[in-house]
Amino acid sequence: MQFTYFNPTRIHFGQGQIATITSEIPTDKKVLVIYGGGSIKRNGVYDQVVSALAEHQWQEFSGVEANPTKETLDKAVAIVKHDDIDFILAVGGGSVIDGSKYVAAAAHYDGDGWDILTKKHDVVTAVPLGAILTLPATGSESNAGAVITKKETADKLAFHAKVVQPRFAVMDPDVMKTLPERQLINGIVDAWVHTCEQYITMPTNAMVQDGYAETLLRTLKQVGDQFAERDNDAWRANLMWAANQALNGLIGTGVPQDWATHMIGHELTALWHVDHGRSLAIVQPSLLRNQIEAKRAKLEQMGRNVFQLSAGEDLAERTIDAIEAFYHSLDVATQFADHGMSHEQAVDTVVKQLEHHGMTALGENNAITLTQSRQILQNALV
Template sequence: MQFTYANPTQILFGQGQIAGITDAIAQDQKVLVIYGGGSIKKNGVYDQTAAALANHTWVEFAGVEPNPTKETLDKAVAIVKEQAIDFILAVGGGSVIDGAKYVAAAGKYDGDGWDLLIGKHQAKVATPMGAILTLPATGSESNSGAVITKAENQDKLPFFSPAVQPVFAVMDPDVMKTLPERQLVNGIVDAWVHTCEQYITLPTDAMVQEGYAETLLRTLLTLGENFNNRDSDSWRGNLMWSANQALNGLIGTGVPQDWATHMIGHELTALWGVDHARSLAIVQPSLLRNQIETKRAKLEQMGRNVFDLPASGDLAEKTIDAIEAFYNNLDVATKLTEHGDDKPTAIDTIIGQLKQHGMVALGERQAITPDVAREILEQAVA
């Protein structure tokens, strides 16, 4: 319980809030609107954004892919530099917002933007940015982190800087109405694992953080169990807010954090294109079973307070089974199949990538070495 916490992102939550960017961005600022594959032109978000920016000078950059790549984003960096962009507006999900953070930081740097990801450059300044969230999952709209892929050599790495914290985030649950079921499921799973990474660690006395994490997990569990009711304002609003709160920094303040599931999962995405959330569901159950003794107390706490399981000698084991059943009930796989038929080579490749990226002491105890990661992958790879 020793921490400094601030979250300066202004949240504009609710129906019709996209119009609020008219006043959130000064009219004398030249705006770069960054978005993805064009779905915002089909669901009305683009038109609402254009209307809100009617009195602003703005240009656009489209084509940011899921798991945004340096190669694509560097084209937007060039626009920021060449056209003297004053403000960046990300319109999309976590990938677009993460990509915009890279553009915001790299646009103020004379070197190669990848230096941000390998720790060669720390972003002290960045172009101010805001976000219009269209896909709830990552919480990127109100935190200071981003994950970027370098397609050239299949590297997927994170960077963090207060300079890229969005100034504001528009969160209108109505934009979720046209999302495919797969993306809604991914949002539930992503927010769930984000919460778990900050909760299933060591026992703490942080009653607020632990209690809030459990509230988020129970909410996400309920949303998953009531997935058939997803076409309602209540369901959409609760998922959007839960995903935000899972990774806005609050529940992780002053407590141990894990993130090993994410670091291993990133390699599955980089190598085989596995959806980010689904890579987490593949890794997490096997990782928890591997680390069950050091995590037993928190797993038992989760079993009692999230799943309402009765006391038993194998409560931790039953909690992991309940987590896996939660994924399976959402039709989310917990074994990697995208690697093909050669399991040993696939595992060797993942371990090689983890070593290359310095991911050799993962988890809240730094106990997940490459050898331990191999044990986890033996169980997680089909």
């Protein structure tokens, strides 16, 4: 319990808050608005942005993918450099915000932006950015991390840099009204696993972090259980806020963290374009069963405090079963068969990618070697 915690992102939460960007971005800044496939033009968000930026000099860049690629983002980097952009406004979900972080960092670097992901370049300066969140899931709107894919090589890697954390984030739950069911479900699963990665590790007596993580898990479980009745303001607001709190740094402060499910899941997304949230649901139950002895105490705690399971020698096992059942209740698969390869070919391919990316000692104990990853994948891929 020794740490320094600081979250500089100012959050504007609630209905009608998009208008606040008028005062958040100085009018003497040249702004690049970055967004995805155009849904913001159908749900009214784009019009609100245009109105809020009426006194600003701005331009736009669209086409950021659900898993943002270096190849697309480098086009935005070129615009920022050529047009002397002073401020980036990301309008979208975690992918757009992650992609905008890459653009902000790469625009202050003369070399290949991929050097940021391979740790060849240390990001110390970046174009300032803000975010308007349209899809709750990743918490990227108020953290310093980003995950980017290099399409050419099917590499999906992460980077963290304090200077790319958004200066502000607008979170208006109304923008969720037009989101497809699949994206909402993915957001629930993503936020759930984010919380688990910082909670299902080892006992630390960090009562605040544990208690807050359990509150988030119970909230997400209730949101998932009430998915059929989701068309109301409270449901949307609670999912949006829970997803933010799951990865704004607070519950992971001063405690061990895992992230092995994410590292393995990223490979499924990069290789076979599995939705990020669904890749996590495929990997996590198998990983927890593989690491059950190391995680038994926290699994038992989760079973008691989140699922209200009865005591017993098999409580940890029943907790994993309950996690898997939660995914199944949302019609999210926990195994993956659509890889177009034989079982062994698929396992070998992912293991080789993990080795290539240096993911050879994962988890809070660095105990998930390639051997353990292979065992996990043998149970997760069918």
